[in-house]
Amino acid sequence: MTDGSNPNVGQVILLTGAVALFAAGGGISLSRLWADHLWSRLAAKACMWFGVAVSIGVLVWHSVERRSWLPLEDNFDTFVWLGVMLALFVMYVQRRKPIGGLEWFVMPIVILLLIGAAVFGSARPHEYVRGAWGWVHRLGAFGGAAAFAVAAAAGAMYLVANKRLREKSLLAAAAAPPPSLSPGDPPRFASLERLEHVTLAAVTLGFALLTLGAVTGIVQMIFEHKATSFAKVALTAVAWLVYGLALHSPITPSFRGRKTAMLSIAGFALMIAVLITVQLMPTSSSSGG
Amino acid sequence: MTNRLLLIGLNHTTAPLAVRERVALPSERAAEALAALRGRFGGCEAVLLSTCNRVELYLAHADTAVPTRADVASFLADFHSIPADDFEPHLYEMTDRAAAQHLFEVASSLDSMVLGESQILGQVRHGYDMASAAGATGAMLNPLFQRAIAAGKEVLSTTSLGEGRLSIAGIAVEYARRVFETFDDKTVLCIGAGKMAQLALRHFAELRPKRLIVCNRDSERAASVAAQFKGERAAFASLDEQLAQADVVISSTGSTQPIVTRPRMEHVLRTRRYRPVFVIDIAVPRDVEPSVGELDAVYLYNIDDLQQAVSATQQQRSSAIDAARAIVTQRVEEFVAWNRQRDLGPTIDLLYKRYHAIARVEMERIAGALPNLTIAEREALDEAARRIVNKLLHGPVSALKNPGAAHAVSPQYLHAMEKLFELEVTEEGGASGAGDE
Numbered sequence: 273m274t275d276g277s278n279p280n281v282g283q284v285i286l287l288t289g290a291v292a293l294f295a296a297g298g299g300i301s302l303s304r305l306w307a308d309h310l311w312s313r314l315a316a317k318a319c320m321w322f323g324v325a326v327s328i329g330v331l332v333w334h335s336v337e338r339r340s341w342l343p344l345e346d347n348f349d350t351f352v353w354l355g356v357m358l359a360l361f362v363m364y365v366q367r368r369k370p371i372g373g374l375e376w377f378v379m380p381i382v383i384l385l386l387i388g389a390a391v392f393g394s395a396r397p398h399e400y401v402r403g404a405w406g407w408v409h410r411l412g413a414f415g416g417a418a419a420f421a422v423a424a425a426a427g428a429m430y431l432v433a434n435k436r437l438r439e440k441s442l443l444a445a446a447a448a449p450p451p452s453l454s455p456g457d458p459p460r461f462a463s464l465e466r467l468e469h470v471t472l473a474a475v476t477l478g479f480a481l482l483t484l485g486a487v488t489g490i491v492q493m494i495f496e497h498k499a500t501s502f503a504k505v506a507l508t509a510v511a512w513l514v515y516g517l518a519l520h521s522p523i524t525p526s527f528r529g530r531k532t533a534m535l536s537i538a539g540f541a542l543m544i545a546v547l548i549t550v551q552l553m554p555t556s557s558s559s560g561g
Numbered sequence: 562m563t564n565r566l567l568l569i570g571l572n573h574t575t576a577p578l579a580v581r582e583r584v585a586l587p588s589e590r591a592a593e594a595l596a597a598l599r600g601r602f603g604g605c606e607a608v609l610l611s612t613c614n615r616v617e618l619y620l621a622h623a624d625t626a627v628p629t630r631a632d633v634a635s636f637l638a639d640f641h642s643i644p645a646d647d648f649e650p651h652l653y654e655m656t657d658r659a660a661a662q663h664l665f666e667v668a669s670s671l672d673s674m675v676l677g678e679s680q681i682l683g684q685v686r687h688g689y690d691m692a693s694a695a696g697a698t699g700a701m702l703n704p705l706f707q708r709a710i711a712a713g714k715e716v717l718s719t720t721s722l723g724e725g726r727l728s729i730a731g732i733a734v735e736y737a738r739r740v741f742e743t744f745d746d747k748t749v750l751c752i753g754a755g756k757m758a759q760l761a762l763r764h765f766a767e768l769r770p771k772r773l774i775v776c777n778r779d780s781e782r783a784a785s786v787a788a789q790f791k792g793e794r795a796a797f798a799s800l801d802e803q804l805a806q807a808d809v810v811i812s813s814t815g816s817t818q819p820i821v822t823r824p825r826m827e828h829v830l831r832t833r834r835y836r837p838v839f840v841i842d843i844a845v846p847r848d849v850e851p852s853v854g855e856l857d858a859v860y861l862y863n864i865d866d867l868q869q870a871v872s873a874t875q876q877q878r879s880s881a882i883d884a885a886r887a888i889v890t891q892r893v894e895e896f897v898a899w900n901r902q903r904d905l906g907p908t909i910d911l912l913y914k915r916y917h918a919i920a921r922v923e924m925e926r927i928a929g930a931l932p933n934l935t936i937a938e939r940e941a942l943d944e945a946a947r948r949i950v951n952k953l954l955h956g957p958v959s960a961l962k963n964p965g966a967a968h969a970v971s972p973q974y975l976h977a978m979e980k981l982f983e984l985e986v987t988e989e990g991g992a993s994g995a996g997d998e
Contacts, residue, residue: 433739437736437739437740437860438854438860440862440866440869461739462742463738463739463740463741463742464739464740464741464837465740465741465742465743465837466742469742528835528836528837528858529837529857529858530857
């Protein structure tokens with residue numbers, strides 16, 4: 273719920289431009305499923321890079337306006353940062369060791385985060401960020417959410433790839449030569465093994481950050497007497513348990529593969545619920561993370 | 562008397578794997594089947610072609626002893642002790658030119674599950690060699706198969722159909738790469754040591770797996786194949802143990818019963834802590850129970866599954882297909898023309914002999930009525946008679962040698978000609994004319 277201190281119109285317009293660029297990039301990338309051309313590959317990349325550039329421009333403008341360069345200081349800043357970090361992560365992975373189709377799954381999350389910034393993004397600085405505990409809490413919570421977004425995207429890709437393998441419907445993709453980094457190669461998903469590895473790595477990182485955020489939140493509650501909502505605490509606890517369960521897959525055979533993927537998606541849905549719960553609550557009763 | 566060519570069979574396009582595996586003729590029973598077939602159909606020429614994807618019977622026979630589709634279906638049903646109704650609807654039947662065309666396309670891998678794969682050429686040769694060794698081939702099937710094999714070689718060596726082709730094993734590797742990212746930490750297990758198994762192993766060996774195990778009932782053969790790929794041999798009795806270690810399982814045995822059953826695989830999965838396993842069952846009949854593929858950690862692919870992945874590639878190779886088809890069509894035309902000449906030769910000879918004889922008789926009569934004819938005049942009259950006969954017969958003979966597509970020479974056509982021109986064919990295959998004096 274906004275509190276009247278939203279980002280200014282110019283920033284929202286720029287943010288809308290970034291959303292359009294990311295949407296165009298994702299759409300062009302997706303179109304390569306049907307007709308793959310060098311120009312479409314380059315256009316998709318260009319759209320995403322411009323989207324990142326515009327988003328960073330918004331962050332700079334916002335920081336200049338509020339006269340503070342401390343990241344994650346308010347909700348608007350935090351959402352945009354999350355979106356930018358996710359987009360940069362996708363582009364880094366696709367450059368170093370491509371996972372075909374990763375952008376199709378992560379870009380919608382980036383777009384939702386930017387839209388969330390415009391809708392929920394209060395520009396009023398949170399009081400708690402003035403303390404180290406509060407800042408670490410917020411970093412842990414949002415960093416964890418970013419990692420879980422990657423885990424959920426990789427998990428969703430795992431489920432799709434697994435379904436295609438089970439239905440034996442690879443058709444042309446299976447008959448096509450192995451992918452290389454050269455332009456013009458048809459996009460394809462990574463192997464199940466790699467997707468599972470990415471999911472687990474992201475869940476591990478996210479779990480550590482979420483734990484950090486939860487512990488610092490508890491510290492704030494106990495020692496700084498910060499008020500918070502029961503819904504937020506309960507949802508966070510459930511999300512923490514779900515990810516804890518997902519992390520069990522290496523040692524609990526029955527939680528391998530598909531179940532881990534589903535847990536990572538369910539956990540991310542819970543994290544989104546936590547974030548929305550926080551945004552819907554009055555700032556005074558929330559730690560913002 | 563002429564021979565007719567008959568083909569009756571089923572393949573991957575007309576029959577699902579479940580049907581094909583029931584009708585398949587394993588190589589160890591092929592000779593027995595061939596003997597039974599010839600015994601049943603009066604010593605006709607016969608070649609059996611039984612592969613993973615097809616069971617085809619090529620028969621050449623005198624036109625007076627034509628086995629019907631129902632006869633052949635009944636033979637297969639009796640041989641396998643299965644009801645004919647189970648597979649009869651999947652059978653196709655071709656005769657003469659269509660049958661020859663089909664064989665040429667099969668040998669050229671134009672009719673293969675994986676377009677351009679060369680295994681089929683070896684399988685056609687094997688089927689022919691076996692029939693030839695059994696004395697089951699003759700004047701029709703010998704040239705037919707020899708020419709089909711030559712055409713197959715020509716197609717694979719002169720067109721791009723065979724270039725960069727994807728074999729069943731090649732496609733299986735592609736699927737495996739969708740499951741696993743790396744193979745240097747994986748174990749590949751091959752159950753069986755036949756040609757298909759070796760072909761699959763060759764592809765998987767290129768991935769440089771950590772371990773490569775060959776498990777076969779014939780331990781020496783397993784050792785030989787394992788050595789070929791720098792792998793290890795494992796006793797067939799230790800199959801469960803090997804399955805528990807394997808990440809990729811290739812199964813291609815001649816077993817008529819499934820080797821990897823669902824309960825067995827469930828037990829193996831527990832032992833291997835539900836790590837994913839990629840199973841390729843390229844055996845016909847199948848070695849792995851289909852329900853094994855329903856298990857969460859198992860990715861099971863059989864011959865038909867791999868076929869689906871090929872169709873798109875086949876489309877991409879349309880230009881090569883056109884070139885290959887052109888070669889096949891030309892070679893089939895040549896065979897048909899040669900065969901027609903062979904069938905027509907005695908009849909045409911007989912026709913000319915008969916009418917020249919009639920002309921000679923008439924010339925003798927004229928010569929008798931004209932006693933003052935000089936030798937030169939007599940020779941001129943003989944030459945005129947000869948030329949008249951040749952010109953009269955030129956039209957019908959040309960039409961006979963080069964019939965239109967709608968009037969291809971058939972035994973009935975030849976028979977009609979013999980009747981119309983009052984020709985008499987001897988039992989020795991020669992011919993004599995009624996007017997041949």
